[in-house]
Amino acid sequence: MADDAASAPEEFARTRLDSLRRFGYLVCGSAAEADDLAQIAVIEVWRRWKRVQRDPEAYARRVIVTRNVSRWRRWRRERLVAGHNPEPDDPASQRVTDPELWQALRALRDLERAVVVLHVLYGYTFDEIGQILDEPRGTVSSRYSRAKATLREHLRPVTTTEPNLVWLAGGTK
Amino acid sequence: MNDQNLDRALVKTLSEAHDSLPGRDVRSIVDLRSRYVAAKRRRAAALGVAMVLGAAGALGAAVGVERTWHYQRMAAEPAAAIQLWMLKDINDRERPITEAVKRYNRRSPVKIRVTTLPNEEYKRRILGELGSPSGPDIFMNWGGKDLWAFVHNGKVVDLAAALAARPAVAEAFKPEMLDLGSAGGKRYALPMSGAQPVVLFYNKRLFTDAGLRAPETFSELILAVDTFKASGKIPIAMPGADGWSELMYLIYLLDRIGAPMASMDIANRSPKAWEHSAVLEAARICQSLAARGAFGADFDRLGQDDNVASERFARGEAAMYLTGTWEFANQMTNPASFARDGTSLGWTTFPKVFDNVGIRDYLVGVPANLFSVASGGQHTTAAIDFLMSTLVSEPFLDDLIAVGHAPVVWGVEARYHGTRHAEFASFTSDLVSRAGAFTPAWGQTLSPTPSQAVGSSLNREIRALFRSEITPEAFVAVMKSANAGWTSPRPVGTP
Numbered sequence: 001m002a003d004d005a006a007s008a009p010e011e012f013a014r015t016r017l018d019s020l021r022r023f024g025y026l027v028c029g030s031a032a033e034a035d036d037l038a039q040i041a042v043i044e045v046w047r048r049w050k051r052v053q054r055d056p057e058a059y060a061r062r063v064i065v066t067r068n069v070s071r072w073r074r075w076r077r078e079r080l081v082a083g084h085n086p087e088p089d090d091p092a093s094q095r096v097t098d099p100e101l102w103q104a105l106r107a108l109r110d111l112e113r114a115v116v117v118l119h120v121l122y123g124y125t126f127d128e129i130g131q132i133l134d135e136p137r138g139t140v141s142s143r144y145s146r147a148k149a150t151l152r153e154h155l156r157p158v159t160t161t162e163p164n165l166v167w168l169a170g171g172t173k
Numbered sequence: 174m175n176d177q178n179l180d181r182a183l184v185k186t187l188s189e190a191h192d193s194l195p196g197r198d199v200r201s202i203v204d205l206r207s208r209y210v211a212a213k214r215r216r217a218a219a220l221g222v223a224m225v226l227g228a229a230g231a232l233g234a235a236v237g238v239e240r241t242w243h244y245q246r247m248a249a250e251p252a253a254a255i256q257l258w259m260l261k262d263i264n265d266r267e268r269p270i271t272e273a274v275k276r277y278n279r280r281s282p283v284k285i286r287v288t289t290l291p292n293e294e295y296k297r298r299i300l301g302e303l304g305s306p307s308g309p310d311i312f313m314n315w316g317g318k319d320l321w322a323f324v325h326n327g328k329v330v331d332l333a334a335a336l337a338a339r340p341a342v343a344e345a346f347k348p349e350m351l352d353l354g355s356a357g358g359k360r361y362a363l364p365m366s367g368a369q370p371v372v373l374f375y376n377k378r379l380f381t382d383a384g385l386r387a388p389e390t391f392s393e394l395i396l397a398v399d400t401f402k403a404s405g406k407i408p409i410a411m412p413g414a415d416g417w418s419e420l421m422y423l424i425y426l427l428d429r430i431g432a433p434m435a436s437m438d439i440a441n442r443s444p445k446a447w448e449h450s451a452v453l454e455a456a457r458i459c460q461s462l463a464a465r466g467a468f469g470a471d472f473d474r475l476g477q478d479d480n481v482a483s484e485r486f487a488r489g490e491a492a493m494y495l496t497g498t499w500e501f502a503n504q505m506t507n508p509a510s511f512a513r514d515g516t517s518l519g520w521t522t523f524p525k526v527f528d529n530v531g532i533r534d535y536l537v538g539v540p541a542n543l544f545s546v547a548s549g550g551q552h553t554t555a556a557i558d559f560l561m562s563t564l565v566s567e568p569f570l571d572d573l574i575a576v577g578h579a580p581v582v583w584g585v586e587a588r589y590h591g592t593r594h595a596e597f598a599s600f601t602s603d604l605v606s607r608a609g610a611f612t613p614a615w616g617q618t619l620s621p622t623p624s625q626a627v628g629s630s631l632n633r634e635i636r637a638l639f640r641s642e643i644t645p646e647a648f649v650a651v652m653k654s655a656n657a658g659w660t661s662p663r664p665v666g667t668p
Binding site: 010013014017018021022023025026031034039042043044046047050051066069091092094095096097098101102105110111116117120121134148151152 | 184
């Protein structure tokens with residue numbers, strides 16, 4: 001029995017590290033960074049194992065999302081990518097059916113993207129996301145709306161035949 | 174592209190991206206383990222490193238971190254000193270900071286001047302003077318929406334870069350405590366005190382004489398209340414004049430009867446917050462507790478700043494006291510207190526109401542007091558440097574423990590050993606690390622706008638509730654409409 005208890009955190013790492021990496025990738029848009037975030041998340045879960053063992057996954061996801069949102073990390077990520085990694089840092093751009101949508105997602109603000117990923121792909125409700133991110137439900141909901149609005153905007157089909165009436169009228173947008 | 178199409182496209186794209194990452198081999202678990210161990214070692218060394226930093230006087234070595242905001246100081250000459258403002262404490266709890274300032278001033282050409290103010294005056298002056306030439310460079314606060322209001326107005330310096338340049342400092346703090354001053358990846362405040370949850374203090378001598386043990390369940394609490402009332406003692410001391418003490422009961426009861434989220438909703442000003450049926454139930458229990466005589470006859474006239482409740486508890490006129498852990502230091506430094514014998518002061522958590530509820534240990538209180546740096550000052554770099562080198566330094570942490578705080582950094586448990594306060598500090602520290610959540614008391618607020626409007630309604634109405642002047646139903650109804658009329662300032666970090 002003691003053995004089981006000692007290995008539960010390791011079991012968690014062994015079975016969930018990969019999915020946390022992938023989640024991290026969706027949240028931050030960089031493969032190298034995702035590795036780092038997933039490791040940090042597991043380490044944080046290990047640190048707090050007694051407290052989080054009922055739902056270590058949720059806590060790990062929270063760590064990934066909150067750690068990602070930081071100027072420091074973004075700066076570091078840019079340096080990582082600029083350091084000519086042999087592996088492509090953004091494998092999805094080669095593999096998704098809709099690369100423009102993927103780039104539009106990457107261009108969103110960090111927390112907006114995180115909310116979209118948690119809600120759309122992982123199926124968390126706004127209340128649950130609020131608990132993960134430690135934010136009021138209203139904030140989560142606005143982030144989601146704004147993200148969708150941006151994505152919609154970004155993907156509005158381009159019509160080339162109609163003139164830009166505002167320009168013609170001499171006004172500025 | 175209509176919304177359904179967009180949703181479908183998002184799911185598809187995200188799944189594809191999710192799957193596109195190449196797999197990793199098992200070696201990464203080994204990397205993890207060594208990283209984990211290395212991080213632990215770094216944390217343990219952090220305190221040692223911070224002490225070296227402090228001793229060497231890292232003034233010149235500070236990385237320039239000033240963000241320039243638009244506000245300009247009016248003074249033609251540089252200010253003579255770094256102004257540090259904090260709450261005045263009745264029982265010397267500002268000592269850790271004042272001693273740290275003394276140490277700093279010995280080695281720095283620019284001195285820090287400390288101003289301490291009593292509670293209400295402090296709040297008033299911060300509101301009026303932050304950002305003005307007469308205002309502080311470093312100021313104490315409780316984070317939350319008030320801090321964000323200042324941030325929103327460009328009055329607070331972002332410490333993220335300074336922290337990034339000193340990872341040992343950042344990692345020394347427990348992350349949830351560091352997060353108290355964070356939003357959207359920026360850091361606006363650092364913890365400068367220990368965690369101060371609200372706990373139930375009791376007089377062991379009185380309990381032994383009455384044949385009672387420390388109340389673990391609510392019915393045991395009622396028994397204690399009735400027993401002490403019958404013997405002419407005030408069961409529970411309560412400085413009820415500001416409403417804040419009554420609130421502690423309401424919040425704890427909300428958790429204990431199974432609705433901790435209800436408490437969070439209220440703290441977050443969610444629209445439906447006051448409609449949880451648990452709120453009504455908790456209000457009923459509060460009223461009946463007070464009506465039973467748990468707090469004596471004049472509780473609602475005693476102010477926190479008067480110190481009467483603390484004094485009554487000290488002299489054994491009241492058997493229990495539900496309040497923040499700062500009270501430990503109050504009792505220990507009060508010459509008249511029974512607690513001075515070193516063995517008679519007891520402490521425990523707020524009692525359970527039901528057995529299978531409240532599995533996660535919810536705490537109420539002040540997670541930590543914070544220091545922030547005002548923007549537009551002449552000594553921003555030095556101010557930041559003072560905070561970075563002080564707040565995790567050994568002498569400062571030792572002083573915190575000596576006044577009964579449980580510091581919010583890693584690795585302090587070993588420090589308690591052998592001190593007079595060992596047991597209590599360990600208790601508090603353990604409570605805080607076990608806590609499923611740590612709800613700040615809602616009423617503590619600085620800004621004069623809507624949040625204070627709710628704050629003062631709450632204070633007024635909850636006192637009326639405890640005096641049985643309004644029904645629990647009326648209490649909830651008034652709070653509902655007060656809450657409805659409130660809109661929050663946008664926290665920084667939201668686009």
